[in-house]
Amino acid sequence: MNLKKLFELQRQLDERIEQEHPRQDGEDRLEKKILALAVEVGELANETRCFKFWSVKPPSEQAVILEEYADVLRFGLSIGLDILDEMYLDFFPFHWDNITRQFIEIFARIGELGFVIKTGGKRWIKYEYEQLMRLIFGLAPLLGFTWEQVMDAYLRKNAINYERQDSGVY
Template identity: 40%
Template sequence: MNLERLFMMQKQLDERIETKRQLKGENLVSKKILALLVEIGELANETRCFKFWSSKPPAPREKVIEEYVDGLHFILSLGIDLKFADHVHLIDVQESKPLVEQFLCVFQAVHQFERALSLESYQSLLDTYLQLAHALCFTLDEVEQAYIAKNEVNHERQNQNY
């Protein structure tokens, strides 16, 4: 995964949205954190990993990875806003917790980040989110390709006044 490329693509999308919506200079960190939490919840809902009361299967893999990269968009955007983009690195994820536990770790990482807004808490959030990709059986290459595809969709949505 080329993290630098993804940050660049996210920056272009953010600038487009902020210009179009007249949000230049506005602090959107809290709104982006809430949006991230919502996206993580939507992702968990698609996996159905916590729905012990239901026998309905998870959404198709393509839908799950699309939901995953929706969250990644906001993580990248937060890194740009707080000027962390040039200071983070990818970890080599070799293992992760079981899916429900990993989701809980991601929620906890978001809350820790929200309290600290530090580079360390941001790196931890990114690492934990990448571990979630591993728990979902997604490779970093799959995540990157899905991010690129969804970024194009997001630009098209802006063309259509989404």
Template identity: 40%
Template sequence: MNLEKLFHLQQNLNERIEKEHELGQTSLLSKKVLALQVELAELANETKCFKYWSSKSASDRSIILEEFVDCLHFILSLGLEKNFENINKVNVKDSQYDIIAQFLNLYVDINDFFICSSKDNYITLFEDFLALGKSLDFNIEDIENAYLIKNSINHKRQDEGY
């Protein structure tokens, strides 16, 4: 995964949003953490992994991937907020847990990062998130390409006064 490129693209989007919305030097950490939690819930909702009461299938793969990269935008943004954009590598590992446990674990990771915004907690969050992506059958190329598309959409939304 080309982290340098992704952090750079996210930084450009963040700077644009902060300038256009006149956010100046305002700390957005708590808002970004909540945004990530909400986006993670939207991702879970599209997988329908927890909906034991429903026989409906998961959403199309493309919709799930789009929700996944929405989360990635906020993970990158959190790293930028804490100046962790210099990480060279995050490991993409297999998870030993089912998808539901992975979602729940990510909420713990987000909370841990919010309480103690250390680089180690950030890398754990990032790696566990990529493990979820692997469990959802997304490879690095899928994720990067979808991120590029969604980043472009997010810039267009800013053009349109989103």
């Protein structure tokens, strides 16, 4: 999967956000993005209800889950723009045999990435980011989505994010 278009769209949105909301002195925006990614992954897991063995309520509609997935992708791409000297334009998705395990592994990689950004060298940062993105992209088919659906959802969500910047309502 070629991500050149997505990275470019995300770069433009990030620049817009940076212009509208300049960094404060001492602010670690990358750290905030990593936490935001973890939160978005949690929101996505919650919509799938894949871990809620105690409940009979079904998962949210696929459209809701797809929009949450687009939020996850947005922060994954944004983090990549911040930490990599050159963009990986191709990732090979990896997925476990079940969605619950996939979410657990994504959370673990988010934690590892946050750790190596603070302590590790560029090689480890690049490695952890690649592994995280492989898991994020591997999640899509487990959720029942094609790459075309993911692209469409990202483009729709990107437009919504611009509308939110225009209106000042987030």
